Amino acid sequence: MDEVELREFLRERYPRLVGAVALVTGDTASAEDAVQEAIVRAWERTERGEQIVALDRWVAAVAMNLSRSRLRRLRVERLARPKLVAPPPVQPSADRIDVARALAGLPRRQREVAVLRYLLDLSTEEIAQQMRTSEGTVKSQLFKARAHLAEALSLVEDTDEENTHAEHR
Amino acid sequence: MPSIDDQLRTRMREAAPRPAGADDLVERLGARKRRRAALRRVGAVGLVAIVLLATAGTFFALGRAFRTAPIPAITPTQPIENLGLDFAICRVMSMPITVEGVPGNAYVFTRATDGCPQPGEGARFVAADLNGDGVVETPPVKLAGCFPPVGCETFAAPDVNGDGTTEIAVSNAGADGYGVWLFAVTADPPTIEPVRVELPPGFKGFIPAGPLQFAWVDVVGHFGDAHCVKFDDGSTGFVIDSGDKVGSSADVSSEAFTLEGSIMRALDAGKGRMPLSDSPIPGTTLCGAPLYGSASAFPDAAATK
Numbered sequence: 001m002d003e004v005e006l007r008e009f010l011r012e013r014y015p016r017l018v019g020a021v022a023l024v025t026g027d028t029a030s031a032e033d034a035v036q037e038a039i040v041r042a043w044e045r046t047e048r049g050e051q052i053v054a055l056d057r058w059v060a061a062v063a064m065n066l067s068r069s070r071l072r073r074l075r076v077e078r079l080a081r082p083k084l085v086a087p088p089p090v091q092p093s094a095d096r097i098d099v100a101r102a103l104a105g106l107p108r109r110q111r112e113v114a115v116l117r118y119l120l121d122l123s124t125e126e127i128a129q130q131m132r133t134s135e136g137t138v139k140s141q142l143f144k145a146r147a148h149l150a151e152a153l154s155l156v157e158d159t160d161e162e163n164t165h166a167e168h169r
Numbered sequence: 170m171p172s173i174d175d176q177l178r179t180r181m182r183e184a185a186p187r188p189a190g191a192d193d194l195v196e197r198l199g200a201r202k203r204r205r206a207a208l209r210r211v212g213a214v215g216l217v218a219i220v221l222l223a224t225a226g227t228f229f230a231l232g233r234a235f236r237t238a239p240i241p242a243i244t245p246t247q248p249i250e251n252l253g254l255d256f257a258i259c260r261v262m263s264m265p266i267t268v269e270g271v272p273g274n275a276y277v278f279t280r281a282t283d284g285c286p287q288p289g290e291g292a293r294f295v296a297a298d299l300n301g302d303g304v305v306e307t308p309p310v311k312l313a314g315c316f317p318p319v320g321c322e323t324f325a326a327p328d329v330n331g332d333g334t335t336e337i338a339v340s341n342a343g344a345d346g347y348g349v350w351l352f353a354v355t356a357d358p359p360t361i362e363p364v365r366v367e368l369p370p371g372f373k374g375f376i377p378a379g380p381l382q383f384a385w386v387d388v389v390g391h392f393g394d395a396h397c398v399k400f401d402d403g404s405t406g407f408v409i410d411s412g413d414k415v416g417s418s419a420d421v422s423s424e425a426f427t428l429e430g431s432i433m434r435a436l437d438a439g440k441g442r443m444p445l446s447d448s449p450i451p452g453t454t455l456c457g458a459p460l461y462g463s464a465s466a467f468p469d470a471a472a473t474k
Contacts (some may be wrong), residue, residue: 003195010194019185028186030345030392036194036389040202099184118174119181146173155176 001046009039013056017063017065020119024101024112025067038062060120061130064112102152106145113138114145174406189415204469214285219274224360252276252296253304259285264323264461266335268356273299275337275354277312277323289317297361306359314348315341322462324349324385329397330428331405337361338455340464346386346393346451347464353431362431374424374438376409378382381433383409385451387468390414394451396424407433407456410449419448 001009014035022031038059042052052058103111109131116122116130124142127134149155171179251258258278266275279285280292294309303443315321324340324347332356340347351364364381368374376383384393395409412421424438453460453467460467 006198007195014194015187016185018188019182019442022186023181023184028188029388031390032188035188037200040198040205043198043202044205096184096186099180103261114177115181118177119185121178132226146177148176150173153176153180155180157170157173157176 001043001107006039007042009055012040013059014039016119017056017060018058020115021063021067023100023115023119024064024108026100026104030067034063035059035110037066057130059125060097060116060122062131068108098153102149105152106148110141110145110148113141114149117142177439189413193417231333232468233401252278252298254296254309257281258294260288260293260320262323262462264326266326266337266354267301267328268297268334268354270333271356273297273301273424274416275323275326276305277321277339278309279320287317287320289315289341291319295321295352295361297338299356299359307354307361310352310361310363312339312350314350318342320464322464324464325458325460326448327397327456327458329405329407329456332363334349335458336364336428341384342461342463345391346384346468349383349385349455351433353428355430364373364428364431366426366433366435367368368435372435374435375411375428376424376435377421384411385455385464385467387451392419392448392450394449395455396449397456399455406436408449412448412450414445414448415442418442419462421448423449 017035018028018031019103020031021034022028025031025034040058041062042055045052063145103114106114112131113127115126122130124135127142128138131138206213211237226381241314252261258279261276261278263274263276266273269386275295275297277293277295280294282291285291285305293312293315295312296305298304299306310397312321319342321339321341324338326335328335329351334356337352337354338349339352340349352360352361353364366376366381368378383395385395386393390413392412392414395407398406398408407426408423409426410421410423412419420440420442422438422440425436426433427436428434451467453465459465467468
């Protein structure tokens with residue numbers, strides 16, 4: 001990966017990858033840290049002559065793993081003492097709060113599956129590879145996550161019957 | 170109406186947090202890469218050192234095994250080796266202090282149980298030897314908030330108010346950096362007390378009243394530190410900063426205090442944007458005093474780096 005490729009990757013893919021990890025972890029700063037660490041590791045690998053076929057998927061997988069281990073540590077920390085001085089909160093939009101809250105209501109793996117699917121547009125096969133699980137498990141978790149998110153966000157879609165009525169009207 | 174899948178795609182794209190804009194991201198990634206390479210080199214040297222130490226330790230242990238009276242690892246009956254305490258201790262860390270011009274040492278240690286609790290576990294204390302004789306004169310103060318994997322450590326011994334007596338800073342490594350507490354030392358009677366923050370009525374700042382704690386952290390998007398300043402009247406102040414990195418600038422909140430005994434009185438608080446290069450990013454000294462423990466390699470030695 002040369003500097004031109006790196007700059008292009010940072011411009012085209014970096015924001016969305018940070019957004020994806022942040023939606024899973026609920027913390028933008030740590031998401032940036034995890035994605036940057038993953039990019040540096042990818043950079044080192046390519047310098048050693050290793051081929052990374054799909055860089056964005058590779059970085060997403062490594063960043064998610066890094067954030068997962070960080071979350072474990074944070075849990076211990078939160079139990080033990082108040083958080084270190086936190087940056088003043090940025091006022092998020094109401095929609096962002098709704099989506100974040102809906103995602104927070106999911107178990108971690110379902111949250112990760114949903115974000116990989118809907119934000120990073122990975123196929124169930126790619127998600128299964130990334131999470132080292134079966135495609136069936138991914139489909140099952142995606143089904144549950146979708147149902148929860150749809151209910152939490154009050155999402156509805158036209159049924160065939162309604163469509164038929166609409167067409168008749 | 171779009172399908173639920175399409176609605177979820179749209180909502181997530183709109184809701185996904187955006188990273189802070191960073192013009193120098195490529196340079197920062199390059200610096201991070203170089204730091205990782207340096208750490209790997211240090212790790213390799215450390216591994217060799219550990220192997221050598223383990224080998225030497227094995228020889229030493231074998232030698233001891235042939236003695237008729239084995240020497241216990243913890244010697245609660247020998248006061249000097251025990252800092253003069255009436256209980257067994259382990260995981261002892263020390264740093265030099267000065268009390269009314271006399272050199273001594275501050276110690277952070279764990280009360281031994283059947284063995285030695287793991288770092289961050291068991292009861293951890295801070296105490297001070299005020300004259301350098303190897304015996305602590307101050308009653309040990311139990312530390313709160315020490316948690317694995319690093320646990321509480323000696324952090325620094327700065328003279329915050331310039332009165333010739335150093336304060337004792339103790340830290341605990343967290344996910345992003347260090348939480349730091351400050352203790353004031355007095356010689357007569359020999360005591361150490363947690364420094365407490367007092368706020369004037371109606372004062373608006375980000376440091377709460379009560380036991381002083383500040384962050385020593387430098388991560389993507391955020392930093393926190395403390396430093397000493399000289400006021401116009403020649404007195405010394407203590408400033409705690411909390412900053413958010415915004416591209417090549419930083420939004421920095423600062424709160425100034427003056428230390429009287431063990432009371433840290435808030436004087437003023439302010440906020441402003443400044444170039445990141447001028448911002449008070451924490452390093453390896455606190456008010457000119459070097460950092461000890463794992464923080465001596467800050468920021469690389471924080472618990473999770």
